[in-house]
Amino acid sequence: MNADDARDLAALISAVGTDQLGQALDRALRQRVDFDMSCVYLFRFNHPALLVHNGYNRSVPERTLAAYQRGGYLLDPFYVACINDHPGGLWRMSELAPDCFFSSGFSISPDIHPCVSSEHGTLVEEIGFIVPLQPRVALVYSLMRNLGDGPFSTEEMQTLEALTPVVHALLELHGRVRHGDSFAYAETSDARSEDAFMDILQGQLTEAQRYIAKLILQGHSSASIAALLGISEGTVKVHKHNIYQRLEISNNADLFRLFIDYLTRLA
Known part of the structure; x- marks a missing residue:
């Protein structure tokens, strides 16, 4: 680890438990991979999605974010993965999505899907770090890129995967320190629908x-x-x-x- 890496890590650790962690993660990862937007959501079964970090850079209307948090998240492959206890790690949305997802109403609707409502339209690739906190509860840190700049390459995914243990540790600690009360009594039933x-x-x-x-x-x-x-x-x-x-x-x-x-x- 060189001096710059040490400073970056110190800044990240200092941001844990504060509203600045998302921005600190964005700054650290942008030194290695380009992306246009980011977000962190806390997903809990049978509870509204909680926006922990808004890195949409004002590209998404407030009305769209409100609709997503009111129920649009229920159709998000990352949310579905989290409430079904999908393994943590770095995933492309396309790896999690059902067979007809990208022609579904959610995927193409500018009213409830933040990526679609951005200036880039549907030409946005989303990848995300899934960080399980307890059964059916997880944080997801998503990075989004305009496909006009090309999708995330294999080399970029490998770079991010190498950083996954650090991202996971930071977000897991942040989730428990800052948002533990939000899922301490999360739904534990085997109900299939919210x-x-x-x-x-x-x-x-x-x-x-x-x-x-x-x-x-x-x-x-x-x-x-x-x-x-x-x-x-x-x-x-x-x-x-x-x-x-x-x-x-x-x-x-x-x-x-x-x-x-x-x-x-x-x-």
Whole structure:
């Protein structure tokens, strides 16, 4: 470790437990990898997403951030990974996303997805450090880049992966020091769907239907849902038909519109 590295590490350690940690991490990583935006979220099952660090550089409207925190996060592959106790480490969003995610309503909506609402549109790659804190609770530190500058290269990912133990240790300590009260009593049940889906889907669905609607919204195809639940695609299609009837809609696009309309109306 040279003198510069020692100073950077000292600055990072000093920022733990303060509002400055996100900025300190950004400064340290930008010396090694270029990125346009960043954020840190605390994700907890059945609790609203908590924005710990806003590094969007004013590229994202407050209304969009409000809609995301009100419920848009429920469809975010990083949130889904965290509440399913995905292994920690550095991940590309594309590695976590369901098979139809990048054509889903969430992925392409400028109203609830911060990356899409940025000036770069959908041409933003997101990678993130997942830092588990306890079952179904984790911090995620995301870095985003305009794909006009090219995606994060293999070499850049290797550089960041080498720093993962340091980033993980800093964020884990920060989470426990600064936000421990926010997850000390986090939901520990084996429930599959969050209460927010009951409100968003108007409370008109059975538990099984609500879970399938959740998977549709998160970007799963019928084949993916069938594989996850161990049922046939035909059974999934029957469930989807019944969901549409109960919600008085016609297709997946209407389901996404119902979800987005709910969030943006209340944001």
